[in-house]
Amino acid sequence: xxxxxxxxxEETDMELIDRWKAGDSRAATxxxxxxxxxxxxxxASAGERDGIEELxxxxxxxxxxxxxxxxxxxxxxxxxxTIERRLMLDRRRAERRTRETVPVQExxxxxxxxxxxxxxxxxxxxxxxxxxxxxxxxxxxxxxxxVQQGLSYKEIAEVVGSTEGAARVHYHNAIQTVKxxxxxx
Amino acid sequence: xxxxxDSDIQELLPDLLHGALAEAEKVRVDAHVATCESxxxxxxxxRTVKSAAVFAPSIDxxxxxxxIPPYRAIVPAVEAPARTRVASWLVAATLALFVVGGGSVLMxxxxxxxxxxxxxxxxxxxxxxxxxxxxxxxxxxxxxxRIAESVTPAHPHALALAAEADGLSxxxxxxxxxxxxxxxxxxxxxxxxxxxxxxxxSL
Numbered sequence: 001x002x003x004x005x006x007x008x009x010e011e012t013d014m015e016l017i018d019r020w021k022a023g024d025s026r027a028a029t030x031x032x033x034x035x036x037x038x039x040x041x042x043x044a045s046a047g048e049r050d051g052i053e054e055l056x057x058x059x060x061x062x063x064x065x066x067x068x069x070x071x072x073x074x075x076x077x078x079x080x081x082t083i084e085r086r087l088m089l090d091r092r093r094a095e096r097r098t099r100e101t102v103p104v105q106e107x108x109x110x111x112x113x114x115x116x117x118x119x120x121x122x123x124x125x126x127x128x129x130x131x132x133x134x135x136x137x138x139x140x141x142x143x144x145x146x147v148q149q150g151l152s153y154k155e156i157a158e159v160v161g162s163t164e165g166a167a168r169v170h171y172h173n174a175i176q177t178v179k180x181x182x183x184x185x
Numbered sequence: 186x187x188x189x190x191d192s193d194i195q196e197l198l199p200d201l202l203h204g205a206l207a208e209a210e211k212v213r214v215d216a217h218v219a220t221c222e223s224x225x226x227x228x229x230x231x232r233t234v235k236s237a238a239v240f241a242p243s244i245d246x247x248x249x250x251x252x253i254p255p256y257r258a259i260v261p262a263v264e265a266p267a268r269t270r271v272a273s274w275l276v277a278a279t280l281a282l283f284v285v286g287g288g289s290v291l292m293x294x295x296x297x298x299x300x301x302x303x304x305x306x307x308x309x310x311x312x313x314x315x316x317x318x319x320x321x322x323x324x325x326x327x328x329x330x331r332i333a334e335s336v337t338p339a340h341p342h343a344l345a346l347a348a349e350a351d352g353l354s355x356x357x358x359x360x361x362x363x364x365x366x367x368x369x370x371x372x373x374x375x376x377x378x379x380x381x382x383x384x385x386x387s388l
Contacts, residue, residue, distance in 0.1 A: 021256045033246045040241035052242050057249045064253045128237035147234045150203035179230050
């Protein structure tokens, strides 16, 4: 248990979950506040543009509805990423179906940031965005989870449904691509 | 710039960035990065990518929490303990087993008592050629006449053959089979009317 900024010991996710189950709605607020921005960043870096807030909300609603199945084998955040990733894949499948385009594969992700352009003011951010666009969907997921979220390879493997070894390879290839892209810019 | 060959250190750079390394490991990675241009470049790239992750919209935490139903709404408050529910299922399954099993035994006994009584002995040839109605062959000693009537085969010859065949010697069986060879394939008379047990009406 780490100390909070106010000096009080910071409650763990499992303790907050127990409190929420006991009827304390403030525990839910603490949990959502603790993880919502990370989920939003993951969604954005994975290519989601519209409805990120709705996606994060759906992730929490689903997660809280099935909290009894969360045993704490992984961190709560990793578990939330896993749920969010499934929701993103479901969304994309539904979008593709309505557009009657090619069949969707598990690792097939949106690769265009379109509406994001207006949000990125900094030139460096624009360059990073383009460099991430140069990655395959899985590489981008692994790379952003590792670099932006700080997940371990084991946790990344859980989120993307792969192995630690494969996650390492994806990370290695991704950083080489991003480095070359930024060097050539 | 020489490419770094220490893949172990390279893989730890994101952890260094997030302050997730133990002190001893942090000292080791810092010492390596200080002398390795390739890792310094990697670390710069990682810092840039990490800082570029600011474009995600801010989430309305209270709005999200409002959509989350309370735990009691997800898991009903009054729920029988699991052990009680399992015990109830076991009792119900045992009762069902007794009812079904007992009923089957009762039915089997009644059926066997209704069909095991042999008809009076007659010549086998004459017996199989007889067209006497089945009802007349049903033994009067049956405990439940309704059941006995319901299990009586439609064709009386079948019962006569089955009852007598059990007691026949090998020679008798051969004789019976020879007799059966002389039967006509088609019945010599109209089939007997089937009597409904419940209503007694002819169909």
